[in-house]
Amino acid sequence: xxxxxxxxxxxxxxxxxxxxxxxxxxxxxxxxxxxxxxxxxxxxxxxxxxxxxxxxxxxxxxxxxxxxxxxxxxxxxxxxxxxxxxxxxxxxxxxxxxxxxxxxxxxxxxxxxxxxxxxxxxxxxxxxxxxxxxxxxxxxxxxxxxxxxxxxxxxxxxxxxxxxxxxxxxxxxxxxxxxxxxxxxxxxxxxxxxxxxxxxxxxxxxxxxxxxxxxxxxxxxxxxxxxxxxxxxxxxxxxxxxxxxxxxxxxxxxxxxxxxxxxxxxxxxxxxxxxx
Amino acid sequence: xxxxxxxxxxxxxxxxxxxxxxxxxxxxxxxxxxxxxxxxxxxxxxxxxxxxxxxxxxxxxxxxxxxxxxxxxxxxxxxxxxxxxxxxxxxxxxxxxxxxxxxxxxxxxxxxxxxxxxxxxxxxxxxxxxxxxxxxxxxxxxxxxxxxxxxxxxxxxxxxxxxxxxxxxxxxxxxxxxxxxxxxxxxxxxxxxxxxxxxxxxxxxxxxxxxxxxxxxxxxxxxxxxxxxxxxxxxxxxxxxxxxxxxxxxxxxxxxxxxxxxxxxxxxxxxxxxxxxxxxxxxxxxxxxxxxxxxxxxxxxxxxxxxxxxxxxxxxxxxxxxxxxxxxxxxxxxxxxxxxxxxxxxxxxxxxxxxxxxxxxx
Numbered sequence: 247x248x249x250x251x252x253x254x255x256x257x258x259x260x261x262x263x264x265x266x267x268x269x270x271x272x273x274x275x276x277x278x279x280x281x282x283x284x285x286x287x288x289x290x291x292x293x294x295x296x297x298x299x300x301x302x303x304x305x306x307x308x309x310x311x312x313x314x315x316x317x318x319x320x321x322x323x324x325x326x327x328x329x330x331x332x333x334x335x336x337x338x339x340x341x342x343x344x345x346x347x348x349x350x351x352x353x354x355x356x357x358x359x360x361x362x363x364x365x366x367x368x369x370x371x372x373x374x375x376x377x378x379x380x381x382x383x384x385x386x387x388x389x390x391x392x393x394x395x396x397x398x399x400x401x402x403x404x405x406x407x408x409x410x411x412x413x414x415x416x417x418x419x420x421x422x423x424x425x426x427x428x429x430x431x432x433x434x435x436x437x438x439x440x441x442x443x444x445x446x447x448x449x450x451x452x453x454x455x456x457x458x459x460x461x462x463x464x465x466x467x468x469x470x471x472x473x474x475x476x477x478x479x480x481x482x483x484x485x486x487x488x489x490x491x492x493x494x495x496x497x498x499x500x501x502x503x504x505x506x507x508x509x510x511x512x513x514x515x516x517x518x519x520x521x522x
Numbered sequence: 523x524x525x526x527x528x529x530x531x532x533x534x535x536x537x538x539x540x541x542x543x544x545x546x547x548x549x550x551x552x553x554x555x556x557x558x559x560x561x562x563x564x565x566x567x568x569x570x571x572x573x574x575x576x577x578x579x580x581x582x583x584x585x586x587x588x589x590x591x592x593x594x595x596x597x598x599x600x601x602x603x604x605x606x607x608x609x610x611x612x613x614x615x616x617x618x619x620x621x622x623x624x625x626x627x628x629x630x631x632x633x634x635x636x637x638x639x640x641x642x643x644x645x646x647x648x649x650x651x652x653x654x655x656x657x658x659x660x661x662x663x664x665x666x667x668x669x670x671x672x673x674x675x676x677x678x679x680x681x682x683x684x685x686x687x688x689x690x691x692x693x694x695x696x697x698x699x700x701x702x703x704x705x706x707x708x709x710x711x712x713x714x715x716x717x718x719x720x721x722x723x724x725x726x727x728x729x730x731x732x733x734x735x736x737x738x739x740x741x742x743x744x745x746x747x748x749x750x751x752x753x754x755x756x757x758x759x760x761x762x763x764x765x766x767x768x769x770x771x772x773x774x775x776x777x778x779x780x781x782x783x784x785x786x787x788x789x790x791x792x793x794x795x796x797x798x799x800x801x802x803x804x805x806x807x808x809x810x811x812x813x814x815x816x817x818x819x820x821x822x823x824x825x826x827x828x829x830x831x832x833x834x835x836x837x838x839x840x841x842x843x844x845x846x847x848x849x850x851x852x853x854x855x856x857x858x859x860x861x862x863x864x865x866x867x868x869x870x871x872x873x874x875x876x877x878x879x880x881x882x883x884x
């Protein structure tokens with residue numbers, strides 16, 4: 247009796263701590279949420295006005311200024327690069343996990359190295375090369391740039407998922423006369439699904455939040471959401487309300503993706519954590 | 523129709539030779555065990571038979587048909603894996619149906635076969651349960667069902683019992699043996715556990731470092747090991763192998779002991795010898811002064827037998843150590859002095875350098 251009482255008390259304690267932590271983490275987002283609707287006059291009123299007449303002016307400005315194009319650009323760019331990464335990276339990760347090849351470890355390290363280098367080191371050569379071959383401010387250029395650092399991450403993570411797949415499943419299927427391709431399509435990929443989804447979502451989020459490459463290699467045509475936000479710091483002052491709106495817009499897709507695919511991601515990541 | 527024969531088969535990975543010049547055959551309906559420590563090449567041999575691993579040299583025949591160029595699917599082989607190799611999200615029935623589905627023979631006759639296999643394994647009641655969460659023994663039974671369902675030429679068992687609990691192990695090995703004899707399916711069993719091999723196999727092939735050491739019925743390997751490796755590997759507790767210090771015409775002796783050879787001739791050139799005697803062949807007599815007295819240092823009671831570890835010349839501390847297995851429970855205790863009786867007929871003499879059993883060589 248006593249033990250169950252004290253254990254429920256300790257549960258209560260930890261729940262309390264967790265709630266407190268969640269409040270600390272979520273408060274800025276809540277604050278941003280209120281800023282989206284606050285009239286400029288009360289934005290920084292002291293003491294804080296908790297109750298105010300909400301306004302949609304900030305939204306109107308954001309649409310007028312064409313920020314939905316930036317949203318579309320970000321979305322297209324991230325989908326393109328992540329899609330290509332899954333297409334190229336999945337077979338690569340499988341090959342690294344399963345096949346013997348010459349200088350495999352060196353090759354793997356080489357792939358990882360592109361992720362280890364600080365992005366600032368890479369962005370200048372990228373800029374110089376792109377300016378020579380005319381890839382600046384193009385979807386193709388940025389997609390390729392995003393692939394360089396996300397592909398290595400994807401291969402690296404998915405390789406450990408592939409290693410955890412029991413090879414017997416593939417051997418059993420081979421004994422039934424399936425070809426390598428059939429085995430990949432009908433045994434390996436279905437079993438890798440959680441891993442692929444979890445890793446691809448992480449790549450998507452990395453690309454979504456990326457600023458440096460988008461800033462340096464993008465331009466008027468290809469301007470992603472993170473790059474567009476500083477435009478709200480104008481000569482007339484900082485447009486805080488609009489900034490909150492755009493900030494929220496860039497946050498929502500990430501949250502939505504994580505929320506919808508949570509099951510896959512958690513299972514995928516814990517699988518990697520426990521076995522990898 | 524299903525015999526398998528390895529003719530001079532080798533497998534190398536770069537400079538490492540996993541299996542070298544293997545000549546081995548398995549008769550129809552026979553269960554052959556490949557026994558050896560890990561890394562001895564037994565699993566590689568099995569995978570070469572299955573076609574999962576290619577062979578570097580030689581040829582494998584099923585009957586009189588060379589198969590090394592056939593893909594695994596064309597060899598009509600089933601395999602039972604150490605880790606079961608089942609699809610966790612499918613039910614028992616679906617897992618067993620998998621080979622038929624994969625080959626497109628999942629028709630009415632196929633359904634009937636699945637029903638028969640389920641009945642054979644006593645799994646009818648749980649047929650629709652998912653295999654996820656089942657015990658290892660139950661999963662392995664499903665895997666055996668999957669192997670049986672399409673009448674394979676042969677079944678290859680790759681350490682099928684090593685992940686199971688002791689009681690499941692014994693139960694399943696009887697079950698495997700029963701099904702294998704019932705269906706008369708040629709089978710190869712890979713294992714590192716000699717008890718398993720002896721209990722299940724008709725013949726045992728002992729391998730070490732990719733080289734086949736000896737093939738024979740369990741009794742042959744036990745009584746007439748061709749070399750020191752087989753002598754050490756088969757039998758529990760392992761055979762006593764004592765270095766011979768000198769050999770006269772018809773006796774050998776070592777540190778504290780002497781054994782008559784009963785008129786056996788040893789090759790003249792043999793310089794360093796090793797005497798082998800199984801613990802269970804030794805009997806004990808009361809100690810008498812002189813050569814051959816040993817002091818018991820440890821007694822391991824095993825119920826029906828006692829395993830006694832003793833040392834010759836205990837007072838000097840330089841004598842050989844001998845292990846004897848005698849009917850138990852015995853009255854012997856640690857510290858007792860005894861005279862081990864080593865029957866001449868059970869003694870084996872090995873060449874220390876080549877490791878060969880000299881009786882075989884002579």
